[in-house]
Amino acid sequence: MDLSVILTVVIALGMGALIGWLAGSRAGAGGAQVIDSLRLQLDEVIKERDANRSAASELAILRAAQEERERSFDQQLVALREAKESLSAQFHEIGGKLLGEARKAFLEQAGEKFTQAVMPVEALLKSYQEKLQTVEKERVDHYAGLREAVELVRTGQGQVRDETRNLVNALRSSPKARGRWGEQSLRNVLEQSGLSPYADFRTEVSVDGEDGKLRPDVVVRLPGGRQLIIDAKCSLNAYLDACEEVDDDKRLAFLRAHVMSIRNHAQQLGSKAYWAQFGDSADYVVMYIPGEHFLTAALEQDDGLWDWAFERRVLLATPTNLVAIARTVASVWRQETLNEAAEEIASLGKELYSRLATMAEHMSRMGKNLATANTAYNQMVGSFESQVFTQARRFEALGAGSAKVIETPPMVEASPRPLTKLAATPATANEGVA
Incomplete structure (x- = not known):
């Protein structure tokens, strides 16, 4: 039973007992008023009781409805769980089937694509292998040819080395061989510069001097009837000794001896005074040294060697600057020829x-x-x-x-x-x- 109903009953019983007691103890008008008041209160209490009963009935109905809804919710929840499990099982079954079919279709397509892709790759690999074999064959052939060429070069280098050694030995031991080598080098430079041995220069020219015959190696004709005297001088022994020497002090001593040899040759050329013996010669004599490194090594030891020789009217020349001198002479001769042709043309014009x-x-x-x-x-x-x-x-x-x-x-x-x-x-x- 609801608590409010119990309270209402208790209050009603208490009020009844109170009314009976008041009725027995008091008689008169005052007691009647009290009774009426209590009755009124009792009526209100009864109304509240009835209201509480109605509220309790509604609350019971609501509780019953709530319990029904909870039971229905539990049933729906159970149904949903069962439906979920069923759907999950169906999904797994359908997914497995679809996955199997998709996997099968994928494997079939992948197999076809792989076959299509592998065939060109296989053909490409085959072509690459064939080309690789061809390249390898060519490489072997080229390697054989290269090895043969290297062998020929090695043989040639050996021959060049032997010939060079023979030439060095000959130049060391024979002053005449050195002289012929220098004269031939001088002739080659002049001819390569455009001068002709039949018209522009002469070799082995002899003139009578105060101390006997003078024989310069080359006499180059210059425009205006002048001549350029060139004499080849080879100073090799000291230079070769310096190149072969390992000790720095000894090498320096050989290089100084090389400088003194060049000075002696220049002194001898200056003392011959070719410019006095050849009436139309130039004022200087050219001392030809057949090698750039010969003169360079001497100038490194004696930087005043050039000026010293020039003061004695001797010009030190190597193949490089002699080519420049010879080309200048050839150019002057061409200009002279042009001038003569111009004069002849002017005479013919007149x-x-x-x-x-x-x-x-x-x-x-x-x-x-x-x-x-x-x-x-x-x-x-x-x-x-x-x-x-x-x-x-x-x-x-x-x-x-x-x-x-x-x-x-x-x-x-x-x-x-x-x-x-x-x-x-x-x-x-x-x-x-x-």
Whole structure:
């Protein structure tokens, strides 16, 4: 039973007992009023009880409805769980089937694609393998050829090394061999520079000097009748010893000896005074050293060597600067040839102009004669028409004519063209003749 109902019953019983007690203990008007008041209160209490009963009934109904809803919710929850499990099982079953079919289709398509992709790759690999075999074969052939070429180079280097050693030995042991080598090197440089041994330079020229015969290696002709004297000098022994020496002090000593050898050669050339023995020679003599490194090594030890030799009227020359000198000489000769050709052309032009002036005089005189002849011809034609032809007409009138007709000769109206341009510059023509 609801608590409010119990309270209502208890209150009602208490009020009844109180009313009975009050009724027994009091008699009179005051007691009646109290009873009425209590009755009224009792009625209100009964109303509240009834209201509480109604509320309790509604609360019971609501509780029953709530319990029903909870039972329905539990049933729905159970149904949903069962449906979920069923759907999950169906999904797994359908997914497994779809996955199996998709996997099967994928494998089939992948197999087809793989076959399609593998076939070109296989063909490409086969082609690559064939080309690789071809390249490998060519590489083997080339390697064999390269090995043969290397062997030839090695053999050639050995021969060059042997020949170089033989040349070095020959140059070391024979001063004549050194001299011939230097002379041949000098000749090669001059010819490669464009000079001809038949016209531009001479070799082994001998002249008589105060101390006997002088024989420079080469005499180069220069424009204007001058000559350039060149003598080849080879100072090799000390230089070769320095190149082969390992010890720095000894190598330095050999290089100094090399410098002294070049100085001695320059001193000897300067003392020969070629410029005095050759009347038209240049003021200097060229000392040709057949190797750049020979002179470079000497200049590294003695930087004043060049000026020292120049003071003695000796020019130190190597193949490089001798080529420059020889090319300059060849260029001067070409310029000289051009100048001579220009002078000859000028002389021919003057002569041609003189002959043209003489021919112009003949043409002028001929024109005058033609004009005189033209005038005489016209006078003759006029006389023929006025004197002879009228008389001939009279013969025809008298019947003494012939079948042939006397034609009237034409007059020559054109006159010879004068030489106006030549006549305008007679002074120039006279100067050309002079």
